[in-house]
Amino acid sequence: xxxxxxxxxxxxxxxxxxxxxxxxxxxxxxxxxxxxxxxxxxxxxxxxxxxxxxxxxxxxxxxxxxxxxxxxxxxxxxxxxxxxxxxxxxxxxxxxxxxxx
Amino acid sequence: xxxxxxxxxxxxxxxxxxxxxxxxxxxxxxxxxxxxxxxxxxxxxxxxxxxxxxxxxxxxxxxxxxxxxxxxxxxxxxxxxxxxxxxxxxxxxxxxxxxxxxxxxxxxxxxxxxxxxxxxxxxxxxxxxxxxxxxxxxxxxxxxxxxxxxxxxxxxxxxxxxxxxxxxxxxxxxxxxxxxxxxxxxxxxxxxxxxxxxxxxxxxxxxxxxxxxxxxxxxxxxxxxxxxxxxxxxxxxxxxxxxxxxxxxxxxxxxxxxxxxxxxxxxxxxxxxxxxxxxxxxxxxxxxxxxxxxxxxxxxxxxxxxxxxxxxxxxxxxxxxxxxxxxxxxxxxxxxxxxxxxxxxxxxxxxxxxxxxxxxxxxxxxxxxxxxxxxxxxxxxxxxxxxxxxxxxxxxxxxxxxxxxxxxxxxxxxxxxxxxxxxxxxxxxxxxxxxxxxxxxxxxxxxxxxxxxxxxxxxxxxxxxxxxxxxxxxxxxxxxxx
Amino acid sequence: xxxxxxxxxxxxxxxxxxxxxxxxxxxxxxxxxxxxxxxxxxxxxxxxxxxxxxxxxxxxxxxxxxxxxxxxxxxxxxxxxxxxxxxxxxxxxxxxxxxxxxxxxxxxxxxxxxxxxxxxxxxxxxxxxxxxxxxxxxxxxxxxxxxxxxxxxxxxxxxxxxxxxxxxxxxxxxxxxxxxx
Numbered sequence: 095x096x097x098x099x100x101x102x103x104x105x106x107x108x109x110x111x112x113x114x115x116x117x118x119x120x121x122x123x124x125x126x127x128x129x130x131x132x133x134x135x136x137x138x139x140x141x142x143x144x145x146x147x148x149x150x151x152x153x154x155x156x157x158x159x160x161x162x163x164x165x166x167x168x169x170x171x172x173x174x175x176x177x178x179x180x181x182x183x184x185x186x187x188x189x190x191x192x193x194x195x
Numbered sequence: 196x197x198x199x200x201x202x203x204x205x206x207x208x209x210x211x212x213x214x215x216x217x218x219x220x221x222x223x224x225x226x227x228x229x230x231x232x233x234x235x236x237x238x239x240x241x242x243x244x245x246x247x248x249x250x251x252x253x254x255x256x257x258x259x260x261x262x263x264x265x266x267x268x269x270x271x272x273x274x275x276x277x278x279x280x281x282x283x284x285x286x287x288x289x290x291x292x293x294x295x296x297x298x299x300x301x302x303x304x305x306x307x308x309x310x311x312x313x314x315x316x317x318x319x320x321x322x323x324x325x326x327x328x329x330x331x332x333x334x335x336x337x338x339x340x341x342x343x344x345x346x347x348x349x350x351x352x353x354x355x356x357x358x359x360x361x362x363x364x365x366x367x368x369x370x371x372x373x374x375x376x377x378x379x380x381x382x383x384x385x386x387x388x389x390x391x392x393x394x395x396x397x398x399x400x401x402x403x404x405x406x407x408x409x410x411x412x413x414x415x416x417x418x419x420x421x422x423x424x425x426x427x428x429x430x431x432x433x434x435x436x437x438x439x440x441x442x443x444x445x446x447x448x449x450x451x452x453x454x455x456x457x458x459x460x461x462x463x464x465x466x467x468x469x470x471x472x473x474x475x476x477x478x479x480x481x482x483x484x485x486x487x488x489x490x491x492x493x494x495x496x497x498x499x500x501x502x503x504x505x506x507x508x509x510x511x512x513x514x515x516x517x518x519x520x521x522x523x524x525x526x527x528x529x530x531x532x533x534x535x536x537x538x539x540x541x542x543x544x545x546x547x548x549x550x551x552x553x554x555x556x557x558x559x560x561x562x563x564x565x566x567x568x569x570x571x572x573x574x575x576x577x578x579x580x581x582x583x584x585x586x587x588x589x590x591x592x593x594x595x596x597x598x599x600x601x602x603x604x605x606x607x608x609x610x611x612x613x614x615x616x617x618x619x620x621x622x623x624x625x626x627x628x629x630x631x632x633x634x635x636x637x638x639x640x641x642x643x644x645x646x647x648x649x650x651x652x653x654x655x656x657x658x659x660x661x662x663x664x665x666x667x668x669x670x671x672x673x674x675x676x677x
Numbered sequence: 678x679x680x681x682x683x684x685x686x687x688x689x690x691x692x693x694x695x696x697x698x699x700x701x702x703x704x705x706x707x708x709x710x711x712x713x714x715x716x717x718x719x720x721x722x723x724x725x726x727x728x729x730x731x732x733x734x735x736x737x738x739x740x741x742x743x744x745x746x747x748x749x750x751x752x753x754x755x756x757x758x759x760x761x762x763x764x765x766x767x768x769x770x771x772x773x774x775x776x777x778x779x780x781x782x783x784x785x786x787x788x789x790x791x792x793x794x795x796x797x798x799x800x801x802x803x804x805x806x807x808x809x810x811x812x813x814x815x816x817x818x819x820x821x822x823x824x825x826x827x828x829x830x831x832x833x834x835x836x837x838x839x840x841x842x843x844x845x846x847x848x849x850x851x852x853x854x855x856x857x858x
Contacts, residue, residue, distance in 0.1 A: 097690045100793055102727065103381065105694050107788035109701050109720070110374055115781035116705030117367055124755055126363050128704050128717050131748070133370040135724055137377045138740070144381035146731045151808055151816050152386050156328050157736045158817070160373060161743050162828050163335045166835035167366055168748050170339055172755040173842035174346045174362050178355045179759040198819045207823075214830070221837065265823040306841040313834050320827065332827040336834055343838030405791030 102143035110136035123175050127168070134164045200266035205255045206323065207269065208248030209279050210316045216241025217312035224305020231298060238308060242287050249283065252276050267387055268326040273675035274524060278322040278456045281532045285452065285539055286315055289445035291650030292543025296441020296551035300348045307347055311445065314340035318453030325388040325464065327376045330457055334372070334421070337453050338365050341446050345438045353554035357437025364420070364430040372417020378410030391465035411466065411473070421454040423447075423503075424510040425484040432491075435503030441551030443499075444542025447506055448535035455513055455531055463521035470520045474606075477518040482612045484511030489616040492623045498556045501623055502541060505582055508616060509534050515613060516597040519604035525672045526596035533581065533589035533661060540654030541578040544571050547641040561627050562636025571641055572631045574651050581658045583624040584617050589661035592669075690730060696723045710756045718749055735810040 109132055116129025138157045145153020204211070220237050224230045253276055255262075261272035290297070290311070297304045317336030324330040342365060346358035380386055382404060383394040416427060423431035435443055466473055488508030495501045513534075516527035548564070548571070549556050565572040581588040584595075594617060602610045630636075661668060682688075700719035707713040721744045728737035817825050 096684055097687050099381075101690065101694070102731070103792040104789050105697060105727075107792055108698060108785060110788065111781045111785040112698075112701040112705055113370070114367075114784060115778070117363070118776070118780065120705060122710070123359060123363065124710060124752065124759070125705070125707075125713055127366075128713055128752065130363070130366045130370055131717060131744075132701055132704060132720060133367070134373065135720060137370065137373045138736075139724055139727065140374065140377040140381060142728055142731050142733045142736065144377065144384075146733065147381070148384045150384060151812060152328075153380065154733050154736050154808060154813055155816055155821050156377070156380070156386065157733075158739065158813070159328055159332060159824060159828060161736070161739055163332070163369075163831055165743055165748055166335070166339060166831045167369075168751055169835045170342050170838045170842075171362055171366065172751055173839045174342065174358055175755055176758050177346060177842045178359055182352070182355060198815075200820060200822055202822075217833075266820045268823050303841050303844075306837050310834065310837060313830060313837075316830060317827075317834075326824070328821070329824045329827065332824050332831060336827060336830045339831060339834045339838065343834070343842060346842055405787075405794050409788055409791050 099143040099147035103140055106136040106139040106143065108136075109133075109139065123171075123178075127171055127175075131164065131168070134160060200268075201264050203262065203264035203269075203271070205252055206262065206264045206271040208251055209245045209283070210319050212244035212248045213241060213312045213316045213319070216244070217309040217316070220305050220312065221309045224302075224309070230305055234297065234305060234308060235294070238290055241312060242283065242290070245283050249276055249280055263325070267389065268329050269320075269323050270325045271323065274459070274528070275323040275456075277528050277672065277675065278452060278531075279319045281528070281535060282315055282319055282322075282449065282452050284532070285445060285448045285535050286311065288536060288543070288650045288654055289442070289448070289539045291646045291653070292540065293441035293445065293546060293551060294646045295644070296439055296546065299441070299551050303347055307344060307442070310340040310344050310347075311442075314338075314344070314449055318449050318456070321453040322456035322460075324457075325460065327379070327386045327388075331369075331373060331376060334453065334457075335369060337449060338369065338421075341365075341450065344442050344446060345434065348439065348552060353433075353437035354439065354552075355437075357434045357554065360430050361434045361438065368417050368420030368427070370417075371413050371420070375410050375412070375414030375417055378406055379414060380410075382407040382410055388460065388464040392467060395466065396468040408472075411469075412476070415458070415461075415473070415477070418454045418458055419480060419510075419514075422451050422458075422510045422513070423507050424480050424514055425487040425507050426480075428484070428488075428507045428510075431506060432495075432500045432503040435506065436497055436499040436556075437554045439551060440499075440542060440546035440549050440553045440556070444539040444545075447503075447542075448539050451506075451510070451513075452531065452535060455517070455527065458514075458517050459521075459524055459527060462517055463524070467521060474518050474520070477514055478606055478609050481511045481514035481518055482609055484508060484514065485613055485616045486511075489620050489623075492620070495623070496558055498558055498561060498627055499542075499545060501627070502538070502545075505620070505624070506538070508620065509582070511616075512594060512597055512613060515601050515606070515609055518606060518609070519600050522604065523597065523600035524676050525669065526593070526600050528672060528676075529589075529665075529669065530593035530597055533593050533658065536654050536657055537578045537581045537590070540651055540658075541575060541582075543647060543651055543654075544575045544578070544641075547571060547643060547647055548639060558627055558630050559636065560638045561630045562634040562638065563631070564638070565632035567638075567640045568643070570648075571643065571651070574655055575631065576628045577655055577658055579624040579628055581662070583621050585621075587659070587662045589658050589665065591662060592665045596669075686730065690727070693723045693726050693730075696720075697727075711753070714749060714752045714756060717752070718745055721745055721749075733808070735813050 113129045113133035117126050120126055138160055141153040141156045223233050256273055263270050297308050300307050314337045317333045320333030321330055324333055342362045345361045383391050385391050420427040462470060485508045488504045492501050492504035513527060513530060516523040545556050581590040584590040598610045697720050700716040703716035704713050725737045725740045
């Protein structure tokens with residue numbers, strides 16, 4: 095017996111959760127950002143595992159789209175981080191904190 | 196062999212018009228030195244062309260009924276047309292009242308205008324998509340454009356914080372939504388609404404399956420993030436307070452339109468047969484949003500945070516309509532249309548008082564505005580009463596409609612919560628009115644230009660007109676959707 | 678159990694899964710940004726290898742090209758441009774640890790349990806008969822034509838955003854010069 099899709103999806107669930115934990119605990123924008131990439135990577139793994147288990151093409155097509163969107167998000171996100179850094183001299187989200195309530 | 200899907204241009208006409216507009220704006224902005232003089236004309240033409248596209252779509256649906264094209268990805272029906280019309284109205288009013296934001300950006304004005312159109316394309320696609328991947332891509336086109344708009348031309352420290360928070364939490368929401376899609380795909384083997392619908396209606400008790408439940412829950416959570424429903428609202432107050440005043444109204448409105456359109460379709464098609472399982476959590480989120488939004492809005496000292504928390508409670512009212520299942524679409528759409536227009540109008544007034552790139556607007560600044568600028572003070576009063584649901588405004592008709600539907604849909608407890616919150620809400624909506632008319636202060640005197648005047652006047656007419664005489668629109672909506 | 682151990686493919690999976698788990702934790706706990714970015718490479722490369730195990734060749738190579746080739750370079754640029762501290766830094770994480778740990782564990786338990794219930798006994802059959810790149814291309818330009826077009830909108834929005842945000846403002850003097858020219 096070989097490893098079934100359940101193993102892959104279990105791994106993906108773990109990776110997704112690690113990503114969520116990263117977003118919640120870290121305060122450096124770049125690290126939060128990498129954690130989001132981990133979450134998207136978990137999504138990709140789920141799509142591929144499910145697609146293979148179902149013998150369906152859509153899973154791979156979906157991953158293709160997710161990859162493009164993730165790359166686009168990285169471009170915009172890093173542009174925002176760099177723009178903020180140029181004006182503030184920090185990439186730590188908590189140091190920007192002025193608002194509350 | 197590639198099988199070309201059936202292509203129906205009429206199904207994507209408004210999106211096409213907006214795309215062409217966005218590209219033309221971009222090209223003119225980089226190639227012409229006098230671009231600023233052309234931009235208003237291009238913007239006006241784009242809005243007009245989109246409107247024409249919507250009329251063509253309406254005629255097509257009237258003649259042929261609803262149609263599905265692009266290999267079962269896009270549906271052309273009256274509901275989608277109504278939502279896109281709301282979107283178009285929101286753009287038109289937002290551009291009128293926020294034109295100073297576009298011009299104030301200088302050389303980046305063209306890019307901002309182009310992104311406004313692109314984001315509208317994305318959110319409009321969410322209204323007509325019946326495929327989860329297309330829905331996700333529409334959501335991303337819209338969201339990515341809004342992230343950039345939130346960060347463009349910033350000087351205030353709060354604005355940076357807002358842009359960063361909006362981006363990070365928005366991306367997390369997208370990832371959660373996407374994981375929901377992936378789990379749903381793993382469980383049902385389908386990415387189309389129809390496939391999921393058939394799966395659920397075929398097998399009776401599959402929904403108790405854990406994987407599917409988790410997938411559906413994550414799917415909804417992702418969208419609830421986007422409409423800022425509690426407890427997924429933590430980004431909203433900071434973003435509403437910090438993002439540029441000239442565009443933040445549109446940002447809030449556009450994201451809500453897109454996500455509500457998707458949620459409405461969710462309860463109509465893919466999850467229709469399992470609505471009982473979804474109803475309770477949705478109603479709980481609705482009640483929590485209404486209560487939390489109202490309570491927090493009461494203690495805010497900044498009008499923009501008040502509007503943000505009121506947005507949370509409005510998300511709750513909209514969810515109340517959605518929780519009844521697919522039967523309340525007329526009421527939900529009426530509520531959505533009137534709320535987003537008032538939101539854009541109110542933020543238009545904020546940007547006139549504070550400046551279009553400003554962040555924050557303490558209640559202090561509004562004191563004495565009734566003397567300095569009666570028109571704006573009275574307009575804001577009407578908008579506030581409209582949001583509160585005062586009789587004789589469109590907000591009242593909207594709330595009344597949703598309450599009736601929820602009551603007859605066995606959600607009586609939710610209606611009672613909503614009624615109590617609506618009464619309490621008058622307190623914070625009227626606080627700024629009291630500050631404007633009954634307290635003295637010598638803040639800035641806003642300068643009202645004619646585009647902003649037209650935009651605010653239009654919103655006023657709609658708010659009061661639909662409040663006094665809503666029957667024609669409701670009839671049209673009922674006829675179109677019923 | 679014995680036949681499970683005897684299959685090399687299971688060993689490969691096990692090793693890759695451990696690498697992913699270890700590197701993933703490293704990404705979110707590392708105090709050094711460069712280490713975090715490099716751990717992310719480890720996660721992504723191992724994921725690409727898993728894709729190959731699942732016979733999804735095309736997306737595996739796209740993942741390597743787009744992520745390891747482009748996105749990671751962007752991240753490294755971002756780290757260097759913001760001159761984020763290269764060495765150890767204590768202030769990189771905040772105080773919400775307990776809450777995060779509870780949320781994370783609860784979510785993991787929920788998702789892991791449900792994945793196991795749903796897919797516990799499914800065997801992969803498609804291995805050896807992979808979906809070819811040609812099939813994928815047919816699908817992208819056929820059934821998925823509209824999403825394929827919309828993806829270009831995502832890229833356009835990101836392009837405009839990247840340029841508009843990162844571009845330096847001209848000083849008023851430069852602006853005047855440009856208008857005169």
